Amino acid sequence: MSTTNPATHPPDDPPTDPSAAADDGRALRRMQFGWYINDWANAAFSATVLTVFLGPYLTEVAKNAADANGDVHPLGLSIRAGSYFPYTVSFSVLISVAVMLLTGTVADRTGRHKELMCGFAFVGSIATMGMFLLDGDRYLLGGGLLVVANIAYAVSVALSYAYLPGLASPDERDAVSSKGWAYGYAGGGLLLIANLALFQGHEALGLSSGTAVRICLASAGLWWALFTVVPLLRLPSRAGVTPARAAALAADKADAALAALATGAAGAAGAARADEPAAGSLRELGRTLKGMRKHPLTLLYLAAFLCYNDGIQTVVSQASLYGSEELGMEQTSLVTAVLLVQVVAIGGALLLGRIAQRYGAKRTILGSLVGWVVTLALGYFMPAHQPAWFYALACMIGLVLGGSQALSRSLFSHLIPPGREAEYFSLYKVSDRGTSWMGPLVFGLAYELTGSYRSAIISLLVFFVIGFAVLVKVPLRRAIEAVGNPVPERL
Numbered sequence: 118m119s120t121t122n123p124a125t126h127p128p129d130d131p132p133t134d135p136s137a138a139a140d141d142g143r144a145l146r147r148m149q150f151g152w153y154i155n156d157w158a159n160a161a162f163s164a165t166v167l168t169v170f171l172g173p174y175l176t177e178v179a180k181n182a183a184d185a186n187g188d189v190h191p192l193g194l195s196i197r198a199g200s201y202f203p204y205t206v207s208f209s210v211l212i213s214v215a216v217m218l219l220t221g222t223v224a225d226r227t228g229r230h231k232e233l234m235c236g237f238a239f240v241g242s243i244a245t246m247g248m249f250l251l252d253g254d255r256y257l258l259g260g261g262l263l264v265v266a267n268i269a270y271a272v273s274v275a276l277s278y279a280y281l282p283g284l285a286s287p288d289e290r291d292a293v294s295s296k297g298w299a300y301g302y303a304g305g306g307l308l309l310i311a312n313l314a315l316f317q318g319h320e321a322l323g324l325s326s327g328t329a330v331r332i333c334l335a336s337a338g339l340w341w342a343l344f345t346v347v348p349l350l351r352l353p354s355r356a357g358v359t360p361a362r363a364a365a366l367a368a369d370k371a372d373a374a375l376a377a378l379a380t381g382a383a384g385a386a387g388a389a390r391a392d393e394p395a396a397g398s399l400r401e402l403g404r405t406l407k408g409m410r411k412h413p414l415t416l417l418y419l420a421a422f423l424c425y426n427d428g429i430q431t432v433v434s435q436a437s438l439y440g441s442e443e444l445g446m447e448q449t450s451l452v453t454a455v456l457l458v459q460v461v462a463i464g465g466a467l468l469l470g471r472i473a474q475r476y477g478a479k480r481t482i483l484g485s486l487v488g489w490v491v492t493l494a495l496g497y498f499m500p501a502h503q504p505a506w507f508y509a510l511a512c513m514i515g516l517v518l519g520g521s522q523a524l525s526r527s528l529f530s531h532l533i534p535p536g537r538e539a540e541y542f543s544l545y546k547v548s549d550r551g552t553s554w555m556g557p558l559v560f561g562l563a564y565e566l567t568g569s570y571r572s573a574i575i576s577l578l579v580f581f582v583i584g585f586a587v588l589v590k591v592p593l594r595r596a597i598e599a600v601g602n603p604v605p606e607r608l
Contacts, residue, residue, distance in 0.1 A: 149284050149293065151351025155277050156297045157304030158344030159238065162245055162270050164305030165312055165337035169455045171248070172202045172438040173448070174330045175259045182254035189256060199442065200565055203557035205260045206434060209267040220272050221543030224279070230356040230539055231349065234276035238345045241269030245338030249331045275546030277348070279356035279538035281530045287605040291478055294527035295470030298519045299463045306459030308340050313452045326448065356538055414596035415532040419544060421591060422525050425486055425584025428577045429521065431556025432493070432514065435574070443570035445502045454511035461515030469520020477608045478524040479593055485521035486585045490578060492517070497575040528593070534600045556580060
């Protein structure tokens with residue numbers, strides 16, 4: 118039985134047997150496909166729920182429950198009904214920070230990345246399917262389901278990111294990460310097409326618009342659950358390892374189980390292990406947070422990402438609210454615009470991935486941030502009740518959305534100490550894909566103070582400007598060398 122620590126095991130030597138190399142290549146492609154489909158699965162929640170339907174619908178439900186002043190009172194607080202959705206997103210992220218950090222530590226400690234990733238995915242999908250019950254003035258139910266689903270989504274995706282170092286060499290990660298994002302936008306876009314058809318034809322089907330929206334919300338949960346079965350079957354339990362190493366780890370676990378049964382100690386060992394991970398992982402989490410201070414350049418990059426990606430995700434999660442409340446867009450126009458974002462983002466992710474191969478990921482990301490600033494400025498001045506202009510804005514968002522996020526993910530994978538992928542990516546996920554909290558908070562406060570969603574949308578410029586300035590200061594080559602990882606040929 119092997120006693121090698123899988124978290125610190127060196128990379129496998131290249132196989133010399135051609136048949137072994139072919140088997141390893143097939144196993145790697147199998148793992149990559151399972152990882153791509155995980156993005157395909159969870160993108161339904163991001164696109165259908167966070168980006169399109171839930172913001173305007175939950176706002177209407179909150180307005181149904183509002184008092185004469187237009188306020189609702191969750192947990193005894195008094196807030197405008199129009200701010201309820203962004204505030205709920207912010208609250209869910211504040212909770213998810215602690216959950217992600219603890220879960221990431223447990224995953225790295227136990228090697229149960231897949232089980233935890235898929236478990237949280239199923240919890241999130243069930244909460245999303247429960248949104249079918251959201252009607253009338255049940256804004257508290259909607260907020261509760263959103264909190265559960267968004268936390269589960271954040272944790273599941275953070276754990277999936279931890280697989281990237283084992284799925285590609287340093288020079289191939291930009292391409293693999295970009296392909297994963299492209300799969301995600303394709304999956305989310307395909308479901309949006311079906312939901313758009315349903316919403317447009319709801320009268321012919323004898324459905325009210327509210328019922329159609331609730332069916333669309335529930336469909337995202339069902340889609341998420343069904344396609345999560347693919348990564349459950351194709352990914353190894355431990356993230357960040359090559360196919361050969363994953364097979365060796367599986368063999369080690371089998372040997373350990375047989376040895377325990379042979380000595381009659383399986384029950385006692387299982388009980389001891391059941392108590393150990395929780396307390397041990399809390400101690401390990403404390404050591405991890407302290408240890409991060411040893412890698413200040415990694416933290417500097419993370420600070421840049423958390424800043425500009427808060428802006429990105431707030432634009433994504435609040436775009437439909439801005440379109441409906443400020444620009445007077447109908448629900449059909451909102452769904453069409455987000456569908457355009459999904460379709461254009463597929464090409465945008467692949468295009469920026471190719472640009473990064475020539476000019477480096479850092480410079481490509483910086484260029485995309487300039488594109489975000491221009492997009493926000495155009496959105497601020499956009500005339501109301503003009504769907505064509507809104508669609509043009511959606512295309513601009515799609516062009517820079519997928520690439521900026523895919524390259525940010527692959528770039529961060531180089532800055533993580535080996536064996537700490539889930540823990541570090543849990544920090545990374547705090548601000549990824551619609552789970553940001555500072556952006557929605559600023560957006561909500563700006564609307565609270567001015568009563569204008571135009572002021573709220575332009576207030577997000579600060580996140581892109583600060584993120585750009587901080588990213589420029591990060592010496593990537595020195596940061597990668599500091600954590601002991603090989604430096605890619607082009608940065």
